[in-house]
Amino acid sequence: MSELVAVLVVGLGSYLFRSFFILALANRRIPDQVLVALRFVAPAVMAALIVALMTDSEGNVAIGLPEASALLAGGAVAHRTRNHIWTLFAGMTVYWVVRALF
Amino acid sequence: MSVDRSVARRGVIDALPLFVPAVPFGLVIGLAIGDSGMNLFVGWSSSWIVFAGAAQLTLITLLGSGAALVAAVGTALVVNARHLMYSAALAPTFQRQPLWFRRLGPYLLIDQVFALVAVRPEEEPDRFRTYYLAVALTFWSLWLVVTALGIVIGPVIPEEWNLEFAVPILFIGLLILGIDRWPKVVAAVVGAATTYLAAGLPNRTGLLVGAAVGILAGTVAERYRGE
Numbered sequence: 001m002s003e004l005v006a007v008l009v010v011g012l013g014s015y016l017f018r019s020f021f022i023l024a025l026a027n028r029r030i031p032d033q034v035l036v037a038l039r040f041v042a043p044a045v046m047a048a049l050i051v052a053l054m055t056d057s058e059g060n061v062a063i064g065l066p067e068a069s070a071l072l073a074g075g076a077v078a079h080r081t082r083n084h085i086w087t088l089f090a091g092m093t094v095y096w097v098v099r100a101l102f
Numbered sequence: 103m104s105v106d107r108s109v110a111r112r113g114v115i116d117a118l119p120l121f122v123p124a125v126p127f128g129l130v131i132g133l134a135i136g137d138s139g140m141n142l143f144v145g146w147s148s149s150w151i152v153f154a155g156a157a158q159l160t161l162i163t164l165l166g167s168g169a170a171l172v173a174a175v176g177t178a179l180v181v182n183a184r185h186l187m188y189s190a191a192l193a194p195t196f197q198r199q200p201l202w203f204r205r206l207g208p209y210l211l212i213d214q215v216f217a218l219v220a221v222r223p224e225e226e227p228d229r230f231r232t233y234y235l236a237v238a239l240t241f242w243s244l245w246l247v248v249t250a251l252g253i254v255i256g257p258v259i260p261e262e263w264n265l266e267f268a269v270p271i272l273f274i275g276l277l278i279l280g281i282d283r284w285p286k287v288v289a290a291v292v293g294a295a296t297t298y299l300a301a302g303l304p305n306r307t308g309l310l311v312g313a314a315v316g317i318l319a320g321t322v323a324e325r326y327r328g329e
Binding site for chain 2: 002004005007010021045047051067070079083088
């Protein structure tokens, strides 16, 4: 039940973000400060999420060599190819190979 | 009518190549729903209720990892706050649209739809609407199918493959692909470091603190860059 509520709240919130200016404030400008801050939402949140997934609930690092090498490989391939499929492919391959070797 | 049809066809054709990178993303979301232990139908319904890959994956992964509801919902909403920019950018174009479309259109306004329609603001309103709907509904229907597929094939995949590790790899991809200037590097590094330092906070709320401090750091870095 609480999961459904969570999904509904995120859905409603997303709709409000998407419709905010289109429906409510068609001819208003967003303050420049807000526009600048919005640009940094994606990198800050993604980096925070990765760290959160890689630590346990007490704040200890919960990854080993396979995970660390896979994240590095995935990051490098993403940088080079700008492509999600190659990123995923490279990251998982390195993960499996390193895990099998060590 | 034939003009409409050719515009619609153009929209579908433009949408398809952009959907290809979303396929593994959707499959991973399906797998994550299976792994999270949440009700499968509720998890899948996020595809049409939320309809935003990164926010869905955030919400599902955090709920599955035992985060507090507030932290999971809050982080997913922060992930989606970028849509405010799309809304602002398209607001003038939508002014010439009928009310029903001004209400429906935003529901379908995802990254890829924005990328395709934002370059044609001068388009005649009827054609713009047809193109928008063709692009968006193509994404919408394929997205529902692919995430469902991920849920279905999830249990068939051997557990020792640890496919759930695809989630952080996808996030690394999203992070790197979004970085086009060094203040964004600052935002990412500070966000990561703060989250690490705040990881002991209850119910994974450290994530929200880290994200907020990261955004602030990026904004400050941008200001120094501008001076």
